Amino acid sequence: MSSNVNIPPSESGGYNSGGEKGLRVITFTSLGHFINDGTMFLVPVVLDLLAVVRHVAPTLITASLTLFYLAMALSAILLGGYIDRKGLQSSGMALGILVMSLGLLLFIAALGNVFPAVFIIISSALSGFGASFYHPTGTSILQSHYKGERLGRYLGINGSFGSIGRAIYPYILLIFVGVFSSEIAGIGILGTVGIISAASMAIGLRGYRISRPENRGLNSKSRGILSSAIVLLTVISLIRSLAFYGIISWIPEYLSFDRGLKASLSLGAMMSLMYVGGILGQLLFGRLVEIYDKRRILATTTVLAAVLMFLYIITTGPLSYVFLGLFGFVNFSGFPIFMSMISDYVPRDSSTTTSNALVWNVGGSGGQALGPLVVGVSIVGSYHNLPSVFIVLLIVALISSVLTFILPRPAVSKRVPLFG
Template sequence: DGTVFFVPVMADLLASHGSLSAALITAMLTIFYLTSSGAGILVGRLADKGGGRGAKIAIGILSLGVGMLLFALAIAWTHGAARGALALVAALVAGVGSSFYHPLGASLISDAFDPSNRARALGANGAMGSLGRALYPTLFFVVTGLVASQASAVVVFGVVAAGAAALLWTLRVDPRPPRAEHAATATERATAGPWLDRNIVILTVVSFVRSVAFTGMVAWLPVYFTHERGLGLSSQLGLVITLLYAGGVLGQPLFGLFADKLDKRMVLAVSTLGAAGAVVAYVHNGGALGLALLGIFGVFNFSGFPLLMSLVADYVPKGTSSTANAFVWGLGSTGGQAIGPLLVGLLALSSYSHLASSFEILALAAIAVTALLPLMARTGRHTRPPLFG
């Protein structure tokens, strides 16, 4: 997660130090997010048919590492058209790599835990992702200071990603196909695929609208902080952004706990409504109250992973869970990430003073989409042993 959220930093470096045009930067980010969204479905299908999800995750992390190394080459050793072309290739490789983990990791965790504690396990895993998102931008500048070069810092992160991939490959998580653990029923064999399941379709729509709204806000909040709240490019800005992302470290395990005990549809609705309400309240308040509301927004907003993925696990059999995860997270969440920032820019009408009203419009869209949640089937509540004993 830290590496994935590091890609916009690469865009900033290539724009400010690499002199790439706005059109090329837009193309680079679009390629990254669209590839990440679309490739996940193919990855999920391959994992459902052939197993080896841990090895495939290792391949994905390695691809992310290679993408970071290509970005470093583009920044430090190329110029002109060659730099732009290499940046696009790096975005493509990193986008493919980023499509592996969420559908396959969620599938592995969902299969490993009982329904009674599955969401908590997903929440604990997601909290580590939130920690990576919160720390990686700061770590980048620390490493840059140590190695005296931003390109060298990118190389360091690429090597770290490759090392993580090698470790995961060595551990050989899930070496057998998941179907070996699950005897499909006649009903499951008759199901053509998760994309035909009404619950998965609705959940994908909810995930998409939620991601468009909240990712669009998160992408533009630093600009809003600088131009409308007067923070400027300072350490204070960095602390505020860290506060925003750190909310997921608390929010994901907390909402995972709620999801294991309550109706998951209701918990997802509360997280969506809470995030929308917090951001609307934030744009009308400042000072300590504003900071508190921003932290609350982070807690609610970054809770989606355990809620969405545990619902998928409840609706589909193990043999199609990776593909279903790719639809809900890939097409839904990651697809929304590609569109959200662009939509905020269009709503703002090229004026930073309109950002607050753009946030409010997207918050209303997020509130409206929760009306679809009661149309999904209710999942059962369980009374199995707790997660850690």
């Protein structure tokens, strides 16, 4: 069953995207998304390098991936309320990028064989903690600044920069590995870029604050529906993320040990192929959520992603590359879909940082923490068991698509032209 939720309109009566302030908002939040997602999706590749180059055991890789995503999930919900109360979204976003980049740089010690197990754990935890900041803070800035029916397209533009980061970061690192035989130099450069970007975001959005006015116009019944919708959306995000990111986080090992690519430019190309689809995907789905029922879009993309990953697993050669790219196109559409749904379920005169943290970090990152752990335990010490475990997780993903239809239907905004 579904019920209608009437969301009170913004006091401003729409969105405010113009002017120098609007340009700064989309520029620096997009830069943050680029660095955050590029670094976040680089961590599994760095761990794969450690497995191949330093022969790190699957148990330590599993523990590190789990710790990375767990730190991301738990830190966000603890920080979300404080950031909401203080209105520190912009400074929190920059701080997260800084901490995450420092965590990435510490992997250099492990690759240099300096107490590798210790630095792998420390780097994973620190990187995960830093990664917990961006999605609740950066998205809250966008949701506050771009109000109304056009929010989806700005989330799509912003999300596409995250997809660009995911696509090129692994390839940049593996260029250094394949061409210059120096993974340490690659990590050093990317980590330094992150630190410089954090400083530019702190300066560019200096003084930007989100006020936290009192909620008005919602009775207790409406608040209950809104709260239950956010909780259910978090559960869906958790299950979907557990399934897909359980697969994605182990894709480097799957490519290395099942398809024989090892730490090579070919592996980097495959990772980039998967991630690059999300660039166009987020732009398209960011527009579609402004027009069609978001619940159906979420369910459809989940089912398509599961089918396409299954087809990739059972095929080889050029056809498998097509399926992998299409998987990335639909799977990495979650950001504009989930975040626009949060905006529907949270009153427009309230800050969304905490709800963003709940759905994206507790749900999404919680699934990212559990997924690698489930896969790591299920492969029982052998990387060659990955394909069969992946297929089981795809069935789990399909379950989350059914749950989307239990979500209440938000108030429908005016339909807008797809390319207008």
